[in-house]
Amino acid sequence: MVQKKIEEINELGQFIPLHYHFQMLSDEFRMNAFKNAIEQTVTPQNKVVELGSGTGVLSFLAARQGAKVWSVEYNPALVSASRKFLKNNGVSDRVTVIEGDASSWLPEEPVDLVICEMLHSALLREKQVQVIADFRDAHAARFGKIPQFLPCATLLAVQPVWQNYDFHGFHAPVPLFQSAYARTDDCSPCCDPVVYKIVDYDHAHVENIESVLLFQPQQDSGVNALRFITKSVLVMNLSTGKTVDWHSQHIVLPLEQPLQLAAGQTMRVSFNYKPGDSIERLNQSIKAEAE
Ligand SMILES: C[S@@+](CC[C@H](N)C(=O)[O-])C[C@H]1O[C@@H](n2cnc3c(N)ncnc32)[C@H](O)[C@@H]1O
Incomplete structure (x- = not known):
């Protein structure tokens, strides 16, 4: 891989070590959502690609x-670990693990479904949009068809909050992650969240996400951070209208200065970033002011 790419991978911390994969494997909300979506979608007739396959768990579910x-994975440590896991789980006759960059790899034959879980909060850091767009466009150019994507879309929303940043008397407003499925007593919403982008993987291109949003709290509120919400629609059953969804962790980013808003007062928030950017890039772009 070219040096520039390796530097970017290291900067964004994308060579996720094996011990971090334990968190993903044992995240019941993530695993149940992907298992349900894959079981609803994949049939024995299907040809499936997984982009960024890590331990191979989602490839295993599709092979089952x-x-x-x-399964395409660029981290050599994960390539050898996943080959071993897939063999020991009895599906190595149906799964081929390829060591390579998922942005530039294409199969020899057209595929029906592409699974890709590089779904970092706010679509930061990981290259979900880039990798899918590159694969989709190359697949369409070579085979004249666009496969189905799992997830099919990601909804991005943002919400002003008051976050407790006191740690034993030490005040430190740092970026933090929150489970979307657990109570967050030390973080109080000031307004409802607003969707600022819908990424549809059939069409999405990597473009700047530039948002200017207005919020009005219903009661006097302090705001010292923005909570970014990332909800992916893994599959949609068109006849029932039902979806299988999964929330990545929320990311809460502190404002430069806390704001005090009176009930009904308008707060103007703006930010811009590209999918795959660093957390710092989004955080530095945030502007928030009371009008
Ligand atoms: C969030 S992990 C998910 C792993 C696995 N799909 C799962 O659900 O458990 C993303 C994986 O994608 C791999 N990855 C990221 N960018 C890649 C690329 N351009 N080509 C191949 N693999 C990539 C990472 O090394 C990592 O193993």
């Missing part, structure tokens, strides 16, 4: 449905 699977 009887599909033929190619």
